[in-house]
Amino acid sequence: MQSAMNRLSVFVRDHRKLVLAAWVVLLVASVPFASRQTENLTSGGFEVPGTQSAEVDAQVERFPEVSLEPLGIVLEQRGGDTAQLQAAVGRVQEAAAATDNVDLGDAAAAAAREAAAQEQVVLIPLDVSGSREDALDVAKDLREELDVGEVQDGVQAYVVGQQALWAGLQEVQKEDLEKAEATGFPAILIVLLAVFGSVLAALLPVGLGIAAVIVTGAVIYFLALAMTMSVFVTNMASLLGIGVAVDYSLFLLARYRDEIHAGRSRPEALDIAMRTSGATVVFSGLTVVISLAGLFLLDAAVMRSLAIGAIVVVLFAILGAVTLLPALIAILGRRADEPGRVVSATGLLIKRLTGRANRPPRTGPSFWVRWTARLMRRPLLYASLAAAFMLVLAIPALSLNFSNGALAQFDESNETRRGAELAAQQASPGASAPVLVVADFDEGDVAGDNQAALQRYVEELEGTEGVAQVQEPQISDDGTAALLTVILDRNPESEQGLAVIDELRAEGGSVSGLDELATVSLGGATAQTVDFADLISGGIWKIILFVLVCSYLILLVVLRSVLLPLKAVVMNLLTVGAAYGVLVAVFQYGWLDSLVGYDSLGFINAITPPLLLAIVFGLSMDYEVFLLSRIRERYLATGDNRRAVAEGLQQSAKVITSAALIMVVVFGTFALTGIPQIKEIGLGLAVAIALDATIVRLVLVPATMELMGDWNWYLPDRLDRILPHADFETDVEEQRDEDREPAPV
Numbered sequence: 013m014q015s016a017m018n019r020l021s022v023f024v025r026d027h028r029k030l031v032l033a034a035w036v037v038l039l040v041a042s043v044p045f046a047s048r049q050t051e052n053l054t055s056g057g058f059e060v061p062g063t064q065s066a067e068v069d070a071q072v073e074r075f076p077e078v079s080l081e082p083l084g085i086v087l088e089q090r091g092g093d094t095a096q097l098q099a100a101v102g103r104v105q106e107a108a109a110a111t112d113n114v115d116l117g118d119a120a121a122a123a124a125r126e127a128a129a130q131e132q133v134v135l136i137p138l139d140v141s142g143s144r145e146d147a148l149d150v151a152k153d154l155r156e157e158l159d160v161g162e163v164q165d166g167v168q169a170y171v172v173g174q175q176a177l178w179a180g181l182q183e184v185q186k187e188d189l190e191k192a193e194a195t196g197f198p199a200i201l202i203v204l205l206a207v208f209g210s211v212l213a214a215l216l217p218v219g220l221g222i223a224a225v226i227v228t229g230a231v232i233y234f235l236a237l238a239m240t241m242s243v244f245v246t247n248m249a250s251l252l253g254i255g256v257a258v259d260y261s262l263f264l265l266a267r268y269r270d271e272i273h274a275g276r277s278r279p280e281a282l283d284i285a286m287r288t289s290g291a292t293v294v295f296s297g298l299t300v301v302i303s304l305a306g307l308f309l310l311d312a313a314v315m316r317s318l319a320i321g322a323i324v325v326v327l328f329a330i331l332g333a334v335t336l337l338p339a340l341i342a343i344l345g346r347r348a349d350e351p352g353r354v355v356s357a358t359g360l361l362i363k364r365l366t367g368r369a370n371r372p373p374r375t376g377p378s379f380w381v382r383w384t385a386r387l388m389r390r391p392l393l394y395a396s397l398a399a400a401f402m403l404v405l406a407i408p409a410l411s412l413n414f415s416n417g418a419l420a421q422f423d424e425s426n427e428t429r430r431g432a433e434l435a436a437q438q439a440s441p442g443a444s445a446p447v448l449v450v451a452d453f454d455e456g457d458v459a460g461d462n463q464a465a466l467q468r469y470v471e472e473l474e475g476t477e478g479v480a481q482v483q484e485p486q487i488s489d490d491g492t493a494a495l496l497t498v499i500l501d502r503n504p505e506s507e508q509g510l511a512v513i514d515e516l517r518a519e520g521g522s523v524s525g526l527d528e529l530a531t532v533s534l535g536g537a538t539a540q541t542v543d544f545a546d547l548i549s550g551g552i553w554k555i556i557l558f559v560l561v562c563s564y565l566i567l568l569v570v571l572r573s574v575l576l577p578l579k580a581v582v583m584n585l586l587t588v589g590a591a592y593g594v595l596v597a598v599f600q601y602g603w604l605d606s607l608v609g610y611d612s613l614g615f616i617n618a619i620t621p622p623l624l625l626a627i628v629f630g631l632s633m634d635y636e637v638f639l640l641s642r643i644r645e646r647y648l649a650t651g652d653n654r655r656a657v658a659e660g661l662q663q664s665a666k667v668i669t670s671a672a673l674i675m676v677v678v679f680g681t682f683a684l685t686g687i688p689q690i691k692e693i694g695l696g697l698a699v700a701i702a703l704d705a706t707i708v709r710l711v712l713v714p715a716t717m718e719l720m721g722d723w724n725w726y727l728p729d730r731l732d733r734i735l736p737h738a739d740f741e742t743d744v745e746e747q748r749d750e751d752r753e754p755a756p757v
Contacts, residue, residue: 015287017286017287017291017294017334018283018286018287020286020334020335021283021286021287021290021338022283024286024334024335024338024339024342025282025338025342028338028339028340028343029339029343031336031339032336032339032340032343035223035332035335035336035339038227039223039227041230042226042227042229042230043226043230045229045234046225046226046228046229046232046233047229048233049230049232049233049236049246050182050186050246051233052233052237052241053182053232053236053241053242053243053245053246054145054148054178054236054240054241054242054243055144055148055175055177055179055181055242055243055418056144056145056148056240056242056313056314057240057241057242057312057313057314057315057316057317058312058313058314058540058541058544059312059313059540060311060312060540060543060544060546061311063543063546063547064517064534064535064539064543065533065534065535065536065540065542065543066535066543067450067533067535068448068449068450068533068534068536068539069144069535071450071452071488071495071533071535072448072450072535074488074490074493075486075487075488075489075493075495076489077486078448078486078495078497079139079140079141079147080143080144080147081140081144081147081148081173081175081537082138082140082173082174082443082444082446083114083138083140083147083150083151083154083172083173083176084135084136084137084138084171084172084173084435084444085104085135085136085138085154085158085169085170085171086134086135086136086169086170086172086431086434086435086438087100087104087124087128087133087134087136087168087169088133088167088168088169088170088434089132089133089166090163090166090168091163091166092165092166092167093166094128094129096166096167097132097134097166097167098125098128098129099165099167100128100164100165100167100169101121101125101134101136102121103158103164103169104116104121104124104136104158104169105121107154107157107158108138108154110157111150111153111154111157112146112149112150112153113140113141113142113150114138114140114141114150114154115138115139116136116138117139120136120137120139121136124136133434133437133438134438135172135434135438135439138150147173147174148175148178148179150175151171151173151175151176151179152179152182154171155176155179155180158171160427160431161427168427170427170428170430170432170434170435171431172431172432172434172435172444173444173445174418174537176428176431176432176444177418177419177421177422177428177444178243178418179428180422180426180427180428181243181418181421181422181428181687182243184422184426184428184687185243185244185246185247185687185690186246188247188685188687188690189246189247189250192247192251192681192682192685193225193250193254195681195684195685196254196677196678196681196682197218197221197222197254199677199681200218200221200254200674200677200678201214201215201218203670203674203677204217204218204258204674207266207666207670208265208269210348212344212347212348213269213348216261216337216340216348217257217258217262217265217337217674218258219340220257220258220260220261220329220333220337221253221254221257221258221261223257223328223332223336224253224254224257224325224328224329225249225250225254225257225325227328228249228250228253228321228324228325228328229246229249229250231324231328232245232246232321232324235317235320235321239313239317240313240316240317241317241320241321242313242314242317242318244314244318244619244689244690245317245320245321246321247690248318248623248690248693249321249322249324249325250325251678251682251690251693251694251697252322252325252326253326253328253329254678255631255674255675255678255679255697256297256300256326256329256631257328257329257332257333258671258674258675258678259631259634259671259674259675260293260297260329260330261332261333261337262667262670262671262674263289263293263333263634263638263667263671264285264286264290264293264333264334264337264338265285265337266289266666266667267284267285267288267289268281268282268284268285268289268341268348269281271285278342278345278346279342282338282341282342285338286334286338290333290334290338292637292638292641293330293334294330294334295570295637296633296634296638297326297330299562299563299566299630299633299637300326300627300631300633300634301326301327301630302562302566302630303562303563303626303627303629303630303633304319304322304323304326304626304630305319305323306554306555306558306559306622306625306626307319307555307622307623307626309554309555309558310547310548310551310552310554310622311547311551312544312547314544314619315619315622315623318619318623319626322623322627381658381659381662383661383710383714384654384657384714385654385658387711387714387715387718388654388657388714388715388718391714391715391716391718391719392715392719394711394715395711395712395719397711398707398711398715399586399712401707402586402589402590402703402707403589403590405593405594405703406586406589406590406592406593408592408593408594408596408597409589409592409593409595409596411600412592412596412600412621413596413600413614413615414545414548414549414615414616414617414618414621415505415507415510415541415613415615415617415618416505416541416544416545416617416618417505417541417613417615417617418505419432419503419505420505420613420688421687421688421689422687423611424611432444436503440480440481440499440500440501441500441501441503441504442480442499442500442501442502442503442504442509442538443499444504445505445536445537445538446497446498446500446536447498447499447500447504447512447513447516447534447535447536447539448495448496448497448498448534448536448539449473449495449497449498449516449532449533449534449535450493450494450495450496450532450533450535451466451469451493451494451495451496451521451526451530451531451532452492452530452531452533453492453493453529453530454529454530454531455529456492457490457491457492458485458487458491458492458493458494459491461529462529462530465521465526465528465529466485466494466526468523468525468526469496469521469524469526470482470485470496471524472521472523472524473498473516476512476515476516477512478501478502478509478511478512478515479499479500479501479512480499480500480501481498481499482496482497482498482499483496483497483498483499493530498516500512504537504538505538507614507615509538510538510541510542512538513534513538513539513542514542516534517534517539520532545618547618548618548619548621548622552621552622555622555625555626556625559625559626559629559630560581560585563577563580563581563629563633564578564581565577566633567580567581567633567636567637567640568735569735569736570637570640570641571640571641571644572644572725572727572732573644573724573725573727574726574727574728574731575723575724575726576640576725579720580632580636583708583712583713584628584629584704586708586712587628587632587700587703587704587708588625588629588700590699590700590703591624591628591696591697591699591700591703592621592624592696594695594696594699595616595620595624595692595695595696595699596616598612598695599612599613599615599616599688599691599695600612600613600614600615600616602614613688616692617688617689617692619689620689620693620696623693624693624696624697624700627697628696628697628700628704631675631697631700631701632700632704632708634671635668635671635672635704635705635709638664638668639661639664639668639709639713640660640713642659642660642663642664643656643657643659643660643661643717644656644660644725645660646659646663647660647724647725653717653718653721653722653725654718657713657714657717657718658714661710661714665710668705668709671705672701672702672704672705672706675697675698675701676698676701676702676705679693679695679698679701680694680695680698681694682694683695683698
């Protein structure tokens with residue numbers, strides 16, 4: 013790989029203006045589509061093939077009069093009078109007439125005007141046709157037609173229903189993304205400025221992060237035209253893309269500057285950086301891609317879309333790091349590695365003000381040498397304390413509870429949540445997401461004995477705790493199936509609402525005898541939530557096994573050790589467990605609500621744990637490869653395990669801690685500005701990276717390596733002959749040049 017990276021470096025240096033122009037064209041072409049990336053994102057993707065909810069989705073087509081996703085409009089007087097409220101009903105009717113797949117008939121409109129004469133809040137049911145995606149489009153169009161969020165003539169309109177929640181969620185996520193990027197990029201720039209001491213050098217990684225996110229946004233737009241792409245993919249791709257793009261560019265730029273300071277010419281320094289750290293970036297990025305590919309093991313479109321979005325942004329971050337970044341370095345020349353005048357003057361002023369200008373330079377062992385020596389004097393104690401700390405953090409993860417919910421994503425002041433709460437006051441709380449029950453009879457139509465059993469089942473449903481109403485059965489076109497619309501008397505996204513689904517499924521029509529005559533399936537949004545949570549809880553072991561095996565095999569090749577990869581995998585599990593524990597404590601238990609201003613959900617969103625697992629394992633591999641390959645290089649040169657650990661830490665610790673700090677800043681920004689789903693991912697990743705860069709890299713790694721001694725590097729001879737060599741941080745080309753030099757006489 014180093015030879016290929018060397019050739020790429022020469023090409024980019026020689027054609028740097030062409031490479032830059034190609035990226036400029038790509039970015040200019042991407043901007044219009046990136047700005048529209050949310051247009052075709054969907055609330056769907058949570059369907060789980062082979063489940064009852066998926067079966068009901070497929071069966072609903074047999075009932076043309078039934079809407080899979082009911083929608084409605086809530087009108088609230090906000091300073092207006094009765095006449096203005098009645099006039100607002102007319103605006104709703106006009107908006108419905110101008111929108112596809114929805115209708116508000118004259119009779120329903122007349123009933124709404126009559127209600128407006130007596131009430132200050134009016135709920136208007138709409139006739140919606142088509143699929144779940146059609147209902148989402150209807151909700152988006154009505155939000156725009158009715159200027160949702162604005163008071164018009166003393167009346168405020170709200171679009172309500174399950175798909176209205178997802179439509180509102182897209183708007184919130186767009187706003188949150190703008191806030192996160194506006195806050196995150198300046199914070200990253202400050203950290204990079206402290207690391208490099210040069211404004212231009214600090215701007216390079218930030219520019220790469222912006223480029224990766226913009227191009228990925230355009231790709232998401234086109235992907236959403238052809239496949240299901242979740243509403244969560246935009247923020248997730250931005251969160252991950254900014255972090256890894258800055259991370260990868262930092263690795264390469266730091267190595268380039270180190271080579272410049274070592275006396276290399278700029279072209280030579282760039283070539284060395286590309287064939288060492290550049291190769292590490294490519295390899296590490298591909299390991300992140302492999303980890304994310306584990307999400308495909310969960311058979312749900314939402315997980316596939318998140319995996320694809322994350323993989324795309326990582327690939328563009330890699331591409332930018334090894335093409336755009338070196339091209340910019342070559343164009344900028346000395347300005348990419350020398351501190352600017354403002355930074356130099358500021359640094360000198362700070363030294364004078366703090367009295368450090370006249371201090372003699374420090375001598376003796378570096379901090380990392382002293383730190384490593386201290387740990388290695390009592391390795392068992394430090395390793396035990398660090399492991400115990402991680403395990404304590406992980407304890408809450410034992411009660412991890414999966415669920416989903418769109419309403420829970422909104423702040424209490426949000427207009428979408430306000431509309432849903434008003435609708436729940438006017439009708440049953442479960443009216444926005446009814447449970448759909450399909451009875452598909454084995455023989456005959458819905459008549460005779462079948463009809464009697466169906467009626468007994470309806471009566472049984474009506475007597476079930478949690479059920480507010482069972483609507484008149486709808487008969488399929490062929491007369492062999494019946495559909496029951498069941499309205500719950502509680503929030504369908506709540507734990508109590510989900511429990512009703514479990515109870516109804518457990519009974520399955522056995523009391524009424526319906527189960528002997530028909531196949532009974534429960535569907536709808538609430539049932540789908542149950543099925544998706546079951547998919548995650550029952551399938552996450554597949555992702556764990558996948559990333560464990562892949563991580564071990566990759567590190568086995570890179571580190572050429574049987575035991576070091578095993579230790580690294582165990583430490584990654586500790587990191588993930590601790591991150592899960594913090595998530596449960598914050599979002600499920602609500603321990604820090606009063607401090608951080610969160611409103612705990614009482615559960616963890618189901619897509620968070622598998623996504624967090626895949627990303628953390630992938631990102632941890634970056635630091636693992638970067639650190640342990642340096643330690644291995646020093647061990648091969650010295651044969652002294654303790655010295656190798658100390659010198660390896662000294663060479664890589666600054667870059668790793670700087671990269672980790674940037675990651676924490678990026679993820680922490682999203683943890684503070686996003687919806688709960690994005691906050692969970694942001695906080696989980698920030699905690700995982702912070703623990704990985706401190707407790708794991710600075711304590712557990714050196715302490716356990718001292719305990720293991722030379723066993724760290726154990727590799728059977730037969731395996732040594734089979735494994736390929738993948739030592740990226742050692743400059744192979746330079747080593748070959750030294751080997752060709754004649755020995756001194």
